[in-house]
Amino acid sequence: MIKVNTEDYPWHPGMTVRNLLDEKQFTFRHIIVRVNGEFVSEEDYDKWLIQDGDDVLVLHLMAGG
Amino acid sequence: MERYLRNHDAISESEQAILATKRVLVVGCGGLGGMVIECLARISVGYLRVVDGDVFEESNLNRQLLSSTMNLGRPKVLAAQQRIMAVNPLVEVDAVQADLAAENAMELLAGCDVAVDCLDNIPARLVLQQAAKVAGVTVVHGAVAGWLGRICVIQPGEDLLSLLYPNPEEAQGEERQRGTLSFTAALTASWQAAETVKLLLGKPGLQGEILEVDLLQAIVRKLKIS
Numbered sequence: 001m002i003k004v005n006t007e008d009y010p011w012h013p014g015m016t017v018r019n020l021l022d023e024k025q026f027t028f029r030h031i032i033v034r035v036n037g038e039f040v041s042e043e044d045y046d047k048w049l050i051q052d053g054d055d056v057l058v059l060h061l062m063a064g065g
Numbered sequence: 066m067e068r069y070l071r072n073h074d075a076i077s078e079s080e081q082a083i084l085a086t087k088r089v090l091v092v093g094c095g096g097l098g099g100m101v102i103e104c105l106a107r108i109s110v111g112y113l114r115v116v117d118g119d120v121f122e123e124s125n126l127n128r129q130l131l132s133s134t135m136n137l138g139r140p141k142v143l144a145a146q147q148r149i150m151a152v153n154p155l156v157e158v159d160a161v162q163a164d165l166a167a168e169n170a171m172e173l174l175a176g177c178d179v180a181v182d183c184l185d186n187i188p189a190r191l192v193l194q195q196a197a198k199v200a201g202v203t204v205v206h207g208a209v210a211g212w213l214g215r216i217c218v219i220q221p222g223e224d225l226l227s228l229l230y231p232n233p234e235e236a237q238g239e240e241r242q243r244g245t246l247s248f249t250a251a252l253t254a255s256w257q258a259a260e261t262v263k264l265l266l267g268k269p270g271l272q273g274e275i276l277e278v279d280l281l282q283a284i285v286r287k288l289k290i291s
Contacts, residue, residue, distance in 0.1 A: 005286060006288055063186060064185055
């Protein structure tokens with residue numbers, strides 16, 4: 001089990017950041033991902049392996065006023 | 066005073082008197098700023114310094130409370146000043162028609178108890194956070210994109226915006242594709258105003274948390290980030 005934006009989410013071996021974003025349907029173009037507080041850049045989404053117990057924060061980049 | 070009858074007892078008479086002594090900087094008088102100013106003027110914060118270098122355009126009419134077909138092409142800060150004076154002449158207004166930048170940020174923050182970030186671009190938001198850190202002023206941040214809104218409170222020395230904006234060279238976010246909607250701006254701004262009043266009155270509020278509102282999914286989520 002992992003945490004995604006403070007909520008429990010089932011983990012599976014080999015789960016990448018890209019897998020998680022696809023499963024959770026985060027389809028916006030501007031996304032910020034942090035795993036255990038560490039920023040994950042977009043080019044690493046396919047190779048960054050999420051570990052069981054990780055705390056993942058997924059935020060939309062927004063700055064409108 | 067009859068004007069404040071309906072504030073009581075959510076805001077006590079002594080708290081009302083405290084608010085009258087407080088000074089708030091509102092940076093940006095657009096979708097967020099217009100509603101923040103409306104709320105703070107009606108609850109009667111004693112002094113509002115409102116800052117914006119822009120004039121109203123037709124594309125503002127979908128959401129910006131202070132805009133109307135009558136004031137297109139006119140400075141936003143003048144509309145803000147007129148609105149405050151019309152709603153509550155007890156509030157002292159300092160209207161500054163300028164864009165916030167590193168060169169004027171400290172001057173704009175001077176003497177203010179709280180700064181409300183109602184800006185519409187990332188570089189200026191980062192400038193405000195940095196200047197507020199130096200000035201020792203707490204910032205109430207708000208941002209919107211489409212149906213999404215976000216609010217957080219940044220104490221001096223905290224760097225929450227680097228979490229939200231990891232690439233400072235990007236000027237805008239999802240709002241470029243998704244626009245900004247009237248109710249999203251109004252809700253987010255109202256929440257910013259509430260957090261501002263809580264700060265001014267010493268009431269507990271958001272701390273090390275991001276409040277996210279998704280009006281399409283009808284979800285409010287509070288994320289711990291420190």
